[in-house]
Amino acid sequence: MTIPPLLMGHPLANKENASYALLTMSRIRKFEEAVEDLFGRGMMHGTMHLSIGQEASPTGVCMALNLTDQITSTHRGHGHCIAKGADLMRMVAELLGKENGYCGGRGGSMHIADVETGNLGANGIVGGGIPIAVGAALSSHLMKRGTVAVSFFGDGAMNEGAFHEAANLAAVWKLPVIFVCENNGYGMSSSTELAFKLEKLSDRGLGYGIPGVTIDGNDVAAVYEATEAAVQRAKAGDGPTLLEFVTYRWKGHSRSDKNLYRTKEEIDEWKIKDPILHFEQVVRERGLLNEDEIGEQHRLATEQVIAAVNEAMKGNPADPAGLLDSVFKKVSA
Amino acid sequence: MSDRKLTMSEALREAMAIALDERPEVFILGEDIGIYGGAFGVTGDLYHRYGSERVRDTPISELGIVGTAVGAALSGMRPIVEIQFSDFTAQAMDQIVNQAAKIHFMVGGGLHVPLVLRAASGSGTGAAGQHSQSLEGWFANVPGLKVVMPSSPYEAKGLLLAAIDDPNPVIFMEHKLLYKVAGTEDVPEGAYRIPLGVSRVVREGKDLTVVATGIMVSRTLAAAHELDKEGITLTLIDPRTISPLDMDPVYESLEKTGRLMVVQEAPEHGGFINEVIAKVVTSTSLGHLIAPVARLAGMNVPIPYAPQLEKAAVPQVDDIIKKAREVVASWR
Numbered sequence: 001m002t003i004p005p006l007l008m009g010h011p012l013a014n015k016e017n018a019s020y021a022l023l024t025m026s027r028i029r030k031f032e033e034a035v036e037d038l039f040g041r042g043m044m045h046g047t048m049h050l051s052i053g054q055e056a057s058p059t060g061v062c063m064a065l066n067l068t069d070q071i072t073s074t075h076r077g078h079g080h081c082i083a084k085g086a087d088l089m090r091m092v093a094e095l096l097g098k099e100n101g102y103c104g105g106r107g108g109s110m111h112i113a114d115v116e117t118g119n120l121g122a123n124g125i126v127g128g129g130i131p132i133a134v135g136a137a138l139s140s141h142l143m144k145r146g147t148v149a150v151s152f153f154g155d156g157a158m159n160e161g162a163f164h165e166a167a168n169l170a171a172v173w174k175l176p177v178i179f180v181c182e183n184n185g186y187g188m189s190s191s192t193e194l195a196f197k198l199e200k201l202s203d204r205g206l207g208y209g210i211p212g213v214t215i216d217g218n219d220v221a222a223v224y225e226a227t228e229a230a231v232q233r234a235k236a237g238d239g240p241t242l243l244e245f246v247t248y249r250w251k252g253h254s255r256s257d258k259n260l261y262r263t264k265e266e267i268d269e270w271k272i273k274d275p276i277l278h279f280e281q282v283v284r285e286r287g288l289l290n291e292d293e294i295g296e297q298h299r300l301a302t303e304q305v306i307a308a309v310n311e312a313m314k315g316n317p318a319d320p321a322g323l324l325d326s327v328f329k330k331v332s333a
Numbered sequence: 334m335s336d337r338k339l340t341m342s343e344a345l346r347e348a349m350a351i352a353l354d355e356r357p358e359v360f361i362l363g364e365d366i367g368i369y370g371g372a373f374g375v376t377g378d379l380y381h382r383y384g385s386e387r388v389r390d391t392p393i394s395e396l397g398i399v400g401t402a403v404g405a406a407l408s409g410m411r412p413i414v415e416i417q418f419s420d421f422t423a424q425a426m427d428q429i430v431n432q433a434a435k436i437h438f439m440v441g442g443g444l445h446v447p448l449v450l451r452a453a454s455g456s457g458t459g460a461a462g463q464h465s466q467s468l469e470g471w472f473a474n475v476p477g478l479k480v481v482m483p484s485s486p487y488e489a490k491g492l493l494l495a496a497i498d499d500p501n502p503v504i505f506m507e508h509k510l511l512y513k514v515a516g517t518e519d520v521p522e523g524a525y526r527i528p529l530g531v532s533r534v535v536r537e538g539k540d541l542t543v544v545a546t547g548i549m550v551s552r553t554l555a556a557a558h559e560l561d562k563e564g565i566t567l568t569l570i571d572p573r574t575i576s577p578l579d580m581d582p583v584y585e586s587l588e589k590t591g592r593l594m595v596v597q598e599a600p601e602h603g604g605f606i607n608e609v610i611a612k613v614v615t616s617t618s619l620g621h622l623i624a625p626v627a628r629l630a631g632m633n634v635p636i637p638y639a640p641q642l643e644k645a646a647v648p649q650v651d652d653i654i655k656k657a658r659e660v661v662a663s664w665r
Contacts, residue, residue, distance in 0.1 A: 070408065072404070094441075101441070102440070102441055102443075103439060103440050103441035104441040104442070105441075106438055106439055106440075106441055107439040107440055107441060111439040111440055112440070113436075113440040113443055113444055114443070115443045115444060120404070120407050120408075120444065121436065121439075121440055121444065123432075124431070125427055125431050125432070128400075128427060128428070128431060128432055130400070131396065131397050131399075131400020131401050131403070131404060131428060132400055132401075132403050132404035132407065132428075132432065133404060134397070134400065134401045134404060135400060135401040135402060135403055135404020135405040135406070135407070135408065135410075135412075136404040136405070136407065136408040137404075138401055138404070138405050138410075139404070139405040139408035139409055139410045140408070142360060142386060142387075142405075142410065143357075143358075143409065143410075149404070161396055162396055162397075162400060162427065162428075165394045165396050165397025165398075165400070166397055166400060166401070168392060168394065168397065169391065169392065169394060169397045169398075169401055172392065326437075326438050326441075326442060327437070327438050327476050327477050328437070328477070328479075328500075328501045329437050329442070329445040329500040329501055330500075331498070331499055331500060331501075331529075332500075
């Protein structure tokens, strides 16, 4: 079975879409499990921010986007990269600090970008990508490209000034941008209860004169539907939308996290709401995929991730010799 | 065309109009740059000539403006951002330093940020501590940014056009006292470019080499005319871009003069101009020096309000004359 690199449409529309949605979520999870393992074994250095448990959001959003639509991502961005169509091998190679990685070993996990799939990059600064997405939308508007820009960010970013300024500019200029807040409950260790006086973070949309919607972020079909509506609104020239996808990260914020700020019970509770298990149940009930077909997606994902890791390992380590020449883009004569 | 003595505002506006005509991807955004014509009148009538889409008024939102420009630059545009007072870049620092400067490098070269950030810089207007700083050194210390300090209308037009052509983020620091002063050189009507990273030897002398930036170039020139009368002649070098920095003309000049003086408006401590000294004393040029290096910079204080205080805080023509005399007289 060949899976197109990027498939648009409702995850429950047909067998092909359901397979694609499941495969994408599974690829994200297995990629992150693999890199966690590599970190654990001391084969990767630096830090990492895993999005295990949040796979429905990037998958559902990107199924509503064209290849030419653009995204900005976050420090927790592997899922966004993969769902937008990035090459797993080049991602692993980057995390391993190889020359053939996406950034040639200059960026690592927090700075992967992929021009070909419209990914303007992950970001190590909380909220840093939000105004950048607004700029991409402004570019689309000025050049009449008809594309939309999506900014993924976490609940933590919504208390950054960058969110406020970006949302306001996008609103007053009616730009084709979609603000996607993946509310996973914590900005590092600060719970949303401590950081907000709001039940629904999407209520902030009102303050900018844009619609805000809160959706179950572990339901890939609901994520797709909300995004698709926002895409239509953006393309019709009606401006931005703020989407809040409520989800949860199973793993700690980063490698240093000892989970002191939350309970094991809470984590276990959310594991029951696993977006992948949930989707499997739905496709099974609807008769879209049978057990074998479900298993096949996971097998494919595992195979692809293993192949990516093996291939990436063969790459040459990034060479310091080229560093000074990489700071500026050469001025063409 | 002869006898075109423009102010720096006019020269900058001409450069932007040329860029807007030449490239559909160029647009300008900033606070009050539209109908108002810019806080210092630099954009002037461009709003009426090019419309509100390409000469884009923004809310007061520096971080948002620069971030939006970064995103547009990543997506095929060539934005020119106007920041009313360079002091307000502090509001946008994340987007300048953590985003614009680093994206090309961090992502491995697949993206680049052709962005020009113009900012009104420097003291002398009685606007006190938050509207008068010379912050170029901040940016020169960030790999990935180019930093331009035009010293005259002719220079400003040619450097701005080169900055707009450049595929990298360029911080363009315009001294606000230069905006309304007509230059001494003619400014050609059409397009011309002054490459970034090439210093200019403004004048040549035999006793002293002076490296000065921004408005200190014209102040040093004024000082040089006085010193000429006393038989002290100086070579004046304007780096034009403090990053990248072209030191070759400085080294060459020191072979002849043996004396170095550096002048900047920014505070002395940690300032850019110290880099010029460091490069000289860590090179073979050190062997040509016959006198200690003289340094003239702003006092290590916030720019004060009262006119006499403000003047005292940064080098004036008389200070340059006095310092130059000392260096030459003490070290014959």
